[in-house]
Amino acid sequence: xxxxxxxxxxxxxxxxxxxxxxxxxxxxxxxxxxxxxxxxxxxxxxxxxxxxxxxxxxxxxxxxxxxxxxxxxxxxxxxxxxxxxxxxxxxxxxxxxxxxxxxxxxxxxxxxxxxxxxxxxxxxxxxxxxxxxxxxxxxxxxxxxxxxxxxxxxxxxxxxxxxxxxxxxxxxxxxxxxxxxxxxxxxxxxxxxxxxxxxxxxxxxxxxxxxxxxxxxxxxxxxxxxxxxxxxxxxxxxxxxxxxxxxxxxxxxxxxxxxxxxxxxxxxxxxxxxxxxxxxxxxxxxxxxxxxxxxxxxxxxxxxxxxxxxxxxxxxxxxxxxxxxxxxxxxxxxxxxxxxxxxxx
Numbered sequence: 001x002x003x004x005x006x007x008x009x010x011x012x013x014x015x016x017x018x019x020x021x022x023x024x025x026x027x028x029x030x031x032x033x034x035x036x037x038x039x040x041x042x043x044x045x046x047x048x049x050x051x052x053x054x055x056x057x058x059x060x061x062x063x064x065x066x067x068x069x070x071x072x073x074x075x076x077x078x079x080x081x082x083x084x085x086x087x088x089x090x091x092x093x094x095x096x097x098x099x100x101x102x103x104x105x106x107x108x109x110x111x112x113x114x115x116x117x118x119x120x121x122x123x124x125x126x127x128x129x130x131x132x133x134x135x136x137x138x139x140x141x142x143x144x145x146x147x148x149x150x151x152x153x154x155x156x157x158x159x160x161x162x163x164x165x166x167x168x169x170x171x172x173x174x175x176x177x178x179x180x181x182x183x184x185x186x187x188x189x190x191x192x193x194x195x196x197x198x199x200x201x202x203x204x205x206x207x208x209x210x211x212x213x214x215x216x217x218x219x220x221x222x223x224x225x226x227x228x229x230x231x232x233x234x235x236x237x238x239x240x241x242x243x244x245x246x247x248x249x250x251x252x253x254x255x256x257x258x259x260x261x262x263x264x265x266x267x268x269x270x271x272x273x274x275x276x277x278x279x280x281x282x283x284x285x286x287x288x289x290x291x292x293x294x295x296x297x298x299x300x301x302x303x304x305x306x307x308x309x310x311x312x313x314x315x316x317x318x319x320x321x322x323x324x325x326x327x328x329x330x331x332x333x334x335x336x337x338x339x340x341x342x343x344x345x
Contacts (some may be wrong), residue, residue, distance in 0.1 A: 002084060003050060003052075003083070003084025003085065003087070005053055005054055005088060005299055006054035006055075008334070009054050009055065009056050009058075010056055011056075012028060012056055012317070013026045013028070013055065013056025013057065013314075013317060014026070014027040014317055014320075015027070016220075016296075016298045016299065017220070017298075017327055018140070018190055018191055018219075018220035018298050019190065019191070019217075019218045019219040019220040019253060019298075020218035020219075021164070021188070021190055021218075021220070023093070023133075023164065024057055025049045025059050025093060025188065025220075025222065025298050025299040026057050026058060026059055026126065026299060027288055027299060027317050027320070028057060028284060028300050028301075028302055028313070028314055028316065029057060029059035029060070029061055029093075029222060029299045029300070029302070030048075030049070030052045030057050030059070030061070030199070030299050030301075030302060030303070030304065031060075031062075031224060031301045031302065031303050031312075032058055032060060032061065032066055032073045032077060032222075032303075033061075033063070033066050033073075033201060033303055034303050034305070035303060035304065035305045036066065036072075036073040036076050036077060037066065037067035037069065037070055037072040037073050037076070038067065038068065038069065038072045039088040040205065040304075040305075042052065042076065042079065043307070045076060046079065046080055046083065047307050048304050048306070048307055048310055048328060049077075049080050049085060050084075050085065050132070050209075051307045051311070052310055052314075053085065053088070053092075053306070055311070055314055056248060057203075057314070058088075058091050058092050058093060059092070059093040059094075059095070059299065060077065060092065060093070060094055060095075060121075060291065061095045061096075061193075061222070061224075061301055062074050062094070062095065062096045062097075062124050062127075063096055063097035063098070063100070063136075063138055064096060064097065064098050064100075064102050064119045064122065065100050065101065065102050070102060071102075071126055072120075073124045073204075074096065074126040074127050077129075078126055078127040078129070079129040079311045081127065081128060081129075082128060086128075091167055093133045093134065094127070094132050094133050094134075094135075095133060095134035095135070095136065095166065096120070096123045096127075096131060096132050096134075096135060096136070096138070097125075097135070097136035097138035097166075097168060097193075098115065098116050098119035098120060098135075098136070098137070098138055099111060099137055099138025099139040099168070100138055100139065102115075102119060103287070110139075110141040110143070110144060111137055111139075111140070111148070111149035111150075111152075112141070112143040112144050112148065112149075113145075113149075113151060113152040113155075113202065114306070115150050116149065116152035116153070116156070117152055117155060117156065118342030120132075120135055120156055120161055120162065121161075124161060130160075130161075130212060131160055131161050131162060131163060132162050132163075132229035133162070133163045133164060134162065134163070134164045134165070134166045134168040134190060134191060135153060135156045135157075135161070135162035135164075135165060135166065136167060136168050136193060137149050137150075137153060137166070137167045137168065137170075137178075137194070138154065138167060138168050138169075139153075139169050139170075140167075140169070140170050140171075140174050142342065142344075143319065145251075146174070146177055146178060146181060146201075146292060147181055149178075150165075150178055150181040150182050151185065153165035153166075153182065153187065154182060154185040154186070157187045158187070164190035164191070165182055165187050165188075165189060165190055166189070166190055166191040166193060167189065167191075167192050167193070168192065168193040168194070169193070169194060169342045169344070170192060170197065170222075171206075171210075171266060171344065172196075172206050172208050172209060172210045172212070172213040173213075173217075175189075175192055175210065175213045175214065175217070175219075176208075176213050176216070178208065179213075179217035179219060180217075183217070183219055188217075188218065188219075188221045189217055190219060190220065191219055191220045191222060191298070192210065192214055192219055192220075192221045192222075193221070193222050193223075193224055193301070194210060194221060194223060194224070194343070195223070195224055195225045195340055195342050196221075196223035196225070196226065196297070197223070197225060197226050197227065197228040197232060197283060197287070197339075198227070198228070198232060198266070198268060198283055198286055198330065198334035199228045199231060199232065199261070199265075199334065199335070199336070199337040200228060200336070200337065200338050200339050200340050201334070201335075201338055202222075202336070202340055202343065203223075204291075205306075211291060211296075211297075220298035220299075221297050222297070222298055222299040222300070222301050223287050223297050223299075223300050225301075226283055226284050226300045226301070226303040227280055227283050227284070227286045227302070227313075228283075228337075229339070229341075231257070231261065231265060231339070232265065232268065232277055232279055232280060232283040233278075233280045234269065234278065234279055234280075234325075235282075236257055236262065237262075237265065237266070237269060253300045253326045256339065260336050264333040264334070264335065264337065265279070265333075267332065268282070268283075268324060268330065268334065269332045271326065271329050271330055271333075275319060275326065276319070277315075277316070277319060278312060280312065280313050280316070281312070281313065281315055281316040281319070282316070283316075284300045284302065284313060284316035285317075285319060285320045285322070286322070286330065287300040288300055288316075288317075288320050288337065289322050289327070291332065300316075302314075
């Protein structure tokens with residue numbers, strides 16, 4: 001059946017400008033880190049993607065190694081584009097990244113020019129695209145000069161294979177340096193993708209903190225793992241379900257669900273109930289709140305394993321406001337919990 005998107009798809013989703021650029025992103029974007037590899041039925045993926053677009057989610061975030069197996073999320077997404085979603089390519093913001101392990105040998109990961117540009121070519125081929133909207137350095141490389149990695153992003157943009165350049169998991173200091181190099185090359189830094197949640201608040205620390213650094217260089221941010229790998233949901237309030245991510249040890253372990261952390265989650269869940277939201281909805285809304293220091297988060301990047309879960313999480317945009325009393329109450333429980341899997345040594 002031919003896909004025809006909902007005519008009212010832009011009526012309920014707020015859109016936010018990315019830094020000082022001309023690009024806007026939906027307040028909530030969809031990441032294809034999980035649930036879009038070969039372990040998920042194509043029809044289930046299709047239903048999630050199409051429903052997301054119908055609800056105003058026009059930004060889809062990928063990386064070269066998303067799967068499983070590596071690369072399969074991009075391959076499957078390319079199939080979804082050919083199967084109907086691609087008719088709306090001019091309305092879509094599609095991003096991908098390179099930085100983590102992808103193939104054997106010395107040029108199969110990190111930030112060398114050879115790896116970055118080879119990876120981008122392979123990503124475009126898998127998705128059947130001429131260009132992506134945003135191409136990211138997925139993580140800083142401690143050995144490759146930053147000038148080389150940023151130079152690869154600049155080349156990607158100048159070649160027309162990407163429209164914008166982004167970085168992910170860079171410290172505030174690295175962000176300022178990356179932005180300086182890119183600016184000198186004539187390709188401004190568009191966006192930073194950090195992990196950020198009520199239990200992972202590293203982006204707020206330091207002087208400057210990450211948001212202050214981004215405001216200084218005119219870049220935006222899109223927060224990944226806003227639900228703390230699933231901890232900030234009602235999934236684990238009464239134990240660890242057998243089919244859960246923690247039970248399967250997928251970026252979350254049962255050992256991580258300590259009683260101390262779960263007491264914080266329960267406290268946050270009570271506050272969410274008082275707001276008429278699920279914990280997941282409040283966690284996303286909190287990410288998008290006005291912040292006292294630095295620029296606000298442009299978009300929250302969520303995952304979804306079903307249409308129902310997608311719809312539930314996207315309902316967060318119906319209540320993005322917080323009173324000062326609510327924020328104070330949240331801060332009692334929303335403390336750093338040592339769950340940042342992407343922290344640099």
